Amino acid sequence: MVELTSSDFFLAAFGGILIGISAILMLYFIGRIAGICGITFSLLDSNEINKPWRWVFLLGLILGPLLVHQIYKLPIPDAPTDNIPLLILAGLITGFGTKLSNGCTSGHGVCGIARFSSRSLVATITFMLFGFVSVYALKHLVGL
Amino acid sequence: MKTLFSYLIILLAGLLFGIGLAISGMNDTHVVQGFLDVFGQWDSRLVFVMLAALIVTILTFPLILKRQRPIFDLSFHLPKFNQIDKKLVIGSSMFGIGWGLVGYCPGPAIASISYGYWQTAVFIVSMLIGAFICNKTTS
Numbered sequence: 001m002v003e004l005t006s007s008d009f010f011l012a013a014f015g016g017i018l019i020g021i022s023a024i025l026m027l028y029f030i031g032r033i034a035g036i037c038g039i040t041f042s043l044l045d046s047n048e049i050n051k052p053w054r055w056v057f058l059l060g061l062i063l064g065p066l067l068v069h070q071i072y073k074l075p076i077p078d079a080p081t082d083n084i085p086l087l088i089l090a091g092l093i094t095g096f097g098t099k100l101s102n103g104c105t106s107g108h109g110v111c112g113i114a115r116f117s118s119r120s121l122v123a124t125i126t127f128m129l130f131g132f133v134s135v136y137a138l139k140h141l142v143g144l
Numbered sequence: 145m146k147t148l149f150s151y152l153i154i155l156l157a158g159l160l161f162g163i164g165l166a167i168s169g170m171n172d173t174h175v176v177q178g179f180l181d182v183f184g185q186w187d188s189r190l191v192f193v194m195l196a197a198l199i200v201t202i203l204t205f206p207l208i209l210k211r212q213r214p215i216f217d218l219s220f221h222l223p224k225f226n227q228i229d230k231k232l233v234i235g236s237s238m239f240g241i242g243w244g245l246v247g248y249c250p251g252p253a254i255a256s257i258s259y260g261y262w263q264t265a266v267f268i269v270s271m272l273i274g275a276f277i278c279n280k281t282t283s
Binding site for chain 1: 239
């Protein structure tokens with residue numbers, strides 16, 4: 001186990017609450033699911049490009065961390081792996097897979113489960129399990 | 145005026161989502177891989193993030209969905225399809241593998257753009273290409 005301080009736990013729970021409030025705002029005011037894949041990948045769809053609200057949400061998503069790291073002097077996370085083939089492979093299957101299953105951690109994991117959607121529950125359990133398997137294979141079998 | 149106000153709400157929602165990811169450590173691929181590494185140095189933070197978010201949404205979504213419509217639209221835009229099919233299971237499995245390999249899911253990848261790492265850019269471009277290929281090859 002990684003040793004964590006009480007402030008780590010507090011920030012994790014507080015961050016989760018903010019994500020939940022974001023999902024409430026989206027559903028209550030504009031009737032949409034705060035699913036990042038849905039919002040982002042619809043921009044690739046020519047019928048959806050003229051919907052500026054998606055860009056506005058993504059702008060907030062990008063500016064939020066910028067602000068919070070500046071204001072609270074929160075340390076910037078370390079860079080992800082610099083293994084280029086791994087980054088490309090992971091990106092490709094994440095994009096393909098979340099498009100195919102219509103959602104990721106936010107859409108299925110946070111919003112879908114709260115709507116008691118059985119599809120979202122199955123999706124969340126599946127990507128968690130395969131996430132465990134993937135990291136096990138990567139760290140303990142391949143040793144990357 | 146109504147449109148302006150709705151855009152402000154959407155911007156606020158995006159900001160809160162991004163701030164939530166940043167302060168909870170979820171933009172750090174090593175924290176996320178630490179959570180997925182159940183046989184190694186397990187990092188439990190993601191559990192707290194997800195549970196906290198879920199408590200908030202589970203308590204409020206049923207109340208919101210009892211309404212006839214959202215404030216700024218004529219109806220709710222919810223997925224109508226509710227069958228558990230092969231696409232759902234295969235897609236989520238692929239996503240889970242990709243998630244583990246780098247430690248990014250789509251939200252944190254986009255929320256990490258301002259950190260300026262080239263790795264994030266490579267991941268996001270590949271992810272968009274993956275979604276585009278899926279769009280073109282499956283109906």
